[in-house]
Every structure is written in C-alpha cells, then in structure tokens.
Amino acid sequence: MKAAEKMEKCMNSNAAASASPAPRGYPIIAMPKTIRYDAHKEHPLVLVDIGGSSGGNGRSFTCDGCGCRGAGPRYRCGACDFDLHELCATAPGTAWFFFHGQHPLALELAVEDGGDGSPRHCDICEMDIHGMHYRCRPCGFDAHPVCLQLPGAAVSPLHPEHLVMLSVGGPEECTRCGADCVWRYRCGVCDVNLHPRCLLGTDETPLNIPRSN
Template sequence: MRYNEISHFSHPQHKLKFECNEMPFKCDGCKEAGIGSRYKCSICDFDLHAHCAIPSPSIYHPFYTKCSFLFLSRPAGDKPRYCNACERDVTGFVYHCKSCGFDLHPCCAKLPMVLDDGEVKLYLYRNVSSSCNKCGRKGRSWSYRSTCKKYNLHVACVKDMLAENWQEVYFGRGKSRTMESRIPSLKNSQQIQHKKSRGKVQKYSEIAGLAVQVVISAVLGDPTALIAGVIGSLISRG
C-alpha cells in the first residue's frame, strides 16, 4: 500500500512525502542505499525506503518456513548482526526472528521471488549450486539466477559493487544533495564471466547486463523498469 504522505515514528518532527526520482540516497531507517521511490522530508533531508517507511509488523518468508520475522527499529541484542540474505551488517531497521536469530534488511526481506523485465527472467534462490557470474564462487548469500541457468548473481556481490562505487552513500560522506551526478557509474558491473563461444559473447553480454540492472534495482528497493533503465544507461558508460 502506498500513501502520498505519512507520519513516521523515526521522524516525528515532520511528515514524509512519497516521491520518485533518479537520485540515489541513504535510507535513514535501515542505513542501506536506495534509489527511485522513497518517503522524504524535504526540510531535514530525511529519506526512507518505501519498505522501511511502511513496514509490516511481522512477515513470513518462503525461505524460512518455520520462522516469524518481527520488524525492529534497531538490531536485537548488543552484538553485531548481519543480514542472512546479503551478508552485510545490520545497523538499523531489520526483520528479526527471535527463535532462530535470523535477520533480514527490509529491502532484502521484500526482494521479489521473480524478476522479469521482458528480456530476462531471474529467480531468487537461497542456495544455488551455480557459480556467481561476478565473483565465481558458490553459496554466498541469496542469488538471482536466470531460467537458462547461465546467469547467477549473488545479492552480496551486487551490494559489494554498490559499496565500492557509492562510498558517499554507504559510509555517510554525504547524502543525495552533495552528489554531483544522479547515479555514479558502476564501473565493475560488467566484469562477469562467460563460457560461450566468441561469436555469441556480445549477445550474452547484453543479456547479462540486463540481469545486473534488474537485480541492482531490486536490491535498492525499487525493482522497476524505469530505474533499471537509468542504471543500465550509466553502466554502459562506465
């Protein structure tokens, strides 16, 4: 459900308005990067992913059928926590299962089970035997894999690419108002492995590029064709 304006417990001073633009941002709820749709306070430069702004009190996930994840505004306990989907640290809003101790970032918890932009269809897996086209390893975090099984991208690898290229977002060196460009070029995102003959490499590179765009969009909390296209245009320039 989407509202044009909301009040939020994490920012009681002002109302947050829904907006969508191509400027990346750091979510003040989960502390992760975002792009596209968000709830924003224009006075304080306060931003929330839609998933963080309007969370579910509790969720169930098909990968953890025996777990019940409760929404928390801060990590449980006093020890470092990490997301079981992307393996990155949990420092803000989180879905936590008290019985098993699993944690999920709100955007990771809401990752679509299927991504389909009309050119490539990708399915979300908890464990997959295929090697990641980015890192070449198996079994690291959740993965999106194509129907043909030729393309497999770890959610962790996508976040690593973002962390490497968007340091000002991830490490708090400035929020969206300080960025010179809408989206920094993801210079390493096309360095993926191919096993096809030389004559087919170009076509497979194009398909893999689409896969990267769609997965990045989903990880950032906005799996839409519009945002994927914006990211794709910048990837091609990188």
C-alpha cells in the same frame, strides 16, 4: 551461526510448514502522500519520486531507517535531509518471507551485534545491518525490509539470456564477484549464480525493489 548452518536449520523447519505457506512480504496498499513517522516527529514525511519532478534531488539515497541504498519513490523530510524507503516507512510489526514460512519475522529497530562482537548481517544479501530489520529469533534469521521483497525471478543484465531464480543452498561462487553466495539468483541451465547485490551488475546501482501495484 554460519550462513550455511542457518540455511540448513531454516530449510528443515520449513519442510514442516510447507503444507500451509504464509503470505509473502507485506500487504500491497495504496501509499499515502504524507505520513508521520515516530522516529522523526519533527516534521511530516512527503512521498516524492527521486528521479522525477516531485521534489527528489539526485538519483539515489541512503534510507535513514534500514541504512540501505535506494532509488525511486521515497518518503522525505527536505528540512532534515531524512529519507525512508516506502517499505521502511510503512513496515508492519511482523512480516513473512516466502523462503521462511515456518515463523513470522519481527521488526526490530535496534541493532545488536552478531553475538561475537561482529556486525549483524542480512542473511539474504549478506550485507551488514545498520538499522531497522526483520528477525526470526528461533532461527537466527535476519533480513533488511527491502530484501524481503526480492522477486522470485528476475532479469539480470549480466545474464539476459534467461530468467534467474532466487534460491538458497550450499555455497556457490558468484559469477560476478567470485565470492561464495548462499542466497543467490541462479540460472540452472547456464550454471550462473549471482548474489542479490550483484544482480544488477554494478556497485553504482542501488539494490532497490520497487513496490508492486
């Protein structure tokens, strides 16, 4: 199913569910300093700040849970060089996304192909899925755990004049990369559209959504 078709199906279903909006994303909880993770039973994972003095090495990492890049606090096993986003380490079995309130999303650890042999991709950032993700089977909607935490409004260095708002609709040209985007951050005043992955303006900057306190 193409991204635009998925979007139309989801928006039609969401209209019926809009009277009782679901909670967004994950519940906000205090993060434990040490955890045990079922997929890495050899050692405990320790919460470290990758950019600070608490044990991080380097400024970015690839999450061994979802396969996405990250920066900032993470759970890490230094002995095995194993890293997890905070969100991925504590991801619940079901979650909600504020643009997809009609169904809960189920956590899946295995990656299936897109049905035609092509890689499955995240319907929000449009990048391939290489690990754990959330899925709505009735709608065929897939998302990285970190993408469910995208803020509804953001500031982009590419367009500092106004806030850009997360929105979804028919394909529009991304102001940064020129490719079509269905999910995008948009400034309606200036007709600026940015993929979530293009929001920060550089491929060297990980798309990392920090935990709210």
